Amino acid sequence: MVTTVVVKVKQISTRFSIAVHTISLIAVTPDCTGDYIAGSVNTNPVVIRRIMGMLKKAGLVEVKPGVGGAALLKDPADITLLDVYHAVGVTENNQLFRIHEHSKIECSVGRNIEQVLQDELAEAQALMEQRLAQTTIAQLLEKFK
Amino acid sequence: MVTTVVVKVKQISTRFSIAVHTISLIAVTPDCTGDYIAGSVNTNPVVIRRIMGMLKKAGLVEVKPGVGGAALLKDPADITLLDVYHAVGVTENNQLFRIHEHSKIECSVGRNIEQVLQDELAEAQALMEQRLAQTTIAQLLEKFK
DNA sequence: CACCGTTGTAACCATTGTAGTTACTTCTCG
DNA sequence: CGAGAAGTAACTACAATGGTTACAACGGTG
Numbered sequence: 001m002v003t004t005v006v007v008k009v010k011q012i013s014t015r016f017s018i019a020v021h022t023i024s025l026i027a028v029t030p031d032c033t034g035d036y037i038a039g040s041v042n043t044n045p046v047v048i049r050r051i052m053g054m055l056k057k058a059g060l061v062e063v064k065p066g067v068g069g070a071a072l073l074k075d076p077a078d079i080t081l082l083d084v085y086h087a088v089g090v091t092e093n094n095q096l097f098r099i100h101e102h103s104k105i106e107c108s109v110g111r112n113i114e115q116v117l118q119d120e121l122a123e124a125q126a127l128m129e130q131r132l133a134q135t136t137i138a139q140l141l142e143k144f145k
Numbered sequence: 146m147v148t149t150v151v152v153k154v155k156q157i158s159t160r161f162s163i164a165v166h167t168i169s170l171i172a173v174t175p176d177c178t179g180d181y182i183a184g185s186v187n188t189n190p191v192v193i194r195r196i197m198g199m200l201k202k203a204g205l206v207e208v209k210p211g212v213g214g215a216a217l218l219k220d221p222a223d224i225t226l227l228d229v230y231h232a233v234g235v236t237e238n239n240q241l242f243r244i245h246e247h248s249k250i251e252c253s254v255g256r257n258i259e260q261v262l263q264d265e266l267a268e269a270q271a272l273m274e275q276r277l278a279q280t281t282i283a284q285l286l287e288k289f290k
Numbered sequence: 291c292a293c294c295g296t297t298g299t300a301a302c303c304a305t306t307g308t309a310g311t312t313a314c315t316t317c318t319c320g
Numbered sequence: 321c322g323a324g325a326a327g328t329a330a331c332t333a334c335a336a337t338g339g340t341t342a343c344a345a346c347g348g349t350g
Contacts, residue, residue, distance in 0.1 A: 010307090011242060012241060013243065014308085014309080020258070021245070021255070024254045025252070033326090034325075040248060040249045040254060040255040041248055041249075042245075044310050045325095045326095046309095046310075046312090046327095049328085052326085052327095053327075063326065064317095064325090065316080065326055066317035066318025066319070067318050067324085067325070068326065081269075090155065091155070092155070095156060096156060096157060097156060098156035098157055098159050099159065099162040100163050102187045103185060104184060104186075104187055107170070107185040108173065108289045108290075109169045109173055109185060110166070110185040111289075112289040113166045116289070120277075120280050120285070121162075123276055124274075124276035127275075128241075128273035130272075131268055132269050140261055143261045144253045144254055144256075145257075155336090158336080158338090179297070189340065190296095191298095191299085194297065194299085195338095197298095198297095198298075198299090209347085210346050211346035211347030211348070212296070212346080212348060213295070214296085291350105292349100292350090293348105295348095296346080297344100297345080297347105299345100300342085300344100301340100301343105302340080302342105303341105304340105305336105305338090305339105307334100308334080308335085308336105309332100309333090309334090311331080311332075311333105312331080313328100314327100314329085315327080316325100316326080316328100317324100317327095318326100319322105320322090
């Protein structure tokens, strides 16, 4: 028997990488417009505006309505990748891993799997996020030469 | 102005947690059928069969066609969460983070962001996966009392 | 051999997230 | 006022997920 299975998968949204791009750009080119950012990212201006809205809500950037132009509200050295990651909300309830629910409690595995896995996966996620927290936008900018 | 934005997000597929549940169950109840597993997980048997197919391909389990029943091909102490994670292929090309492409190279940020971010995020992902590699199915089973 | 339960798969569907697009309103400054 | 920019709703196309039905293939057992 010949079996062909194409496994399709998912990844964390490009919102995150676009947001990092956006903030870096604002740091390098203060008061740049959304259209300018969209040009560098090479996407639609509305996509940038949506992400800028999230960054505003997170208190990372400030946008001048009417006249246009964006500015950082924090020093690039004080903005970590984790800040941006959280700002664009790429994970539900900050849970990277989704765990199936409603396992049968009659079974010793089903009764415990949710909580045990929850704890294990939370630790794995925490390590990833700690690494994101160690890199600042300022550090990224140093690599853009 | 009142702004309400509901941010919907994504997570790693429950295939992973269901696969861990499945392997744990086989370890505890050798030769159990797919229907039995589906009962404990509380989902459709076909969902289990699909995941079992991936676990078979990864060389983790063996299923007896016709008669039914599954068995582990490795010792539970030699199966890590990372093995299962990779087996069910929840990330594309093993890249957890998706990075936007086609940034404008005329811009210093656009020219460098892809590679710089790629390196940073790969490190964060690696830390998470290393943590998954530190937990075995056997260790999980000890917690199911 | 025929039956029956199990596995292997294909096909389909509803739901959801993503990302792009159009269109229109609102805002500020010259 | 007019121009340019941001805010936002609405729509689209596409893909992943997870459930479901249906059916073929397999392999013991009577």
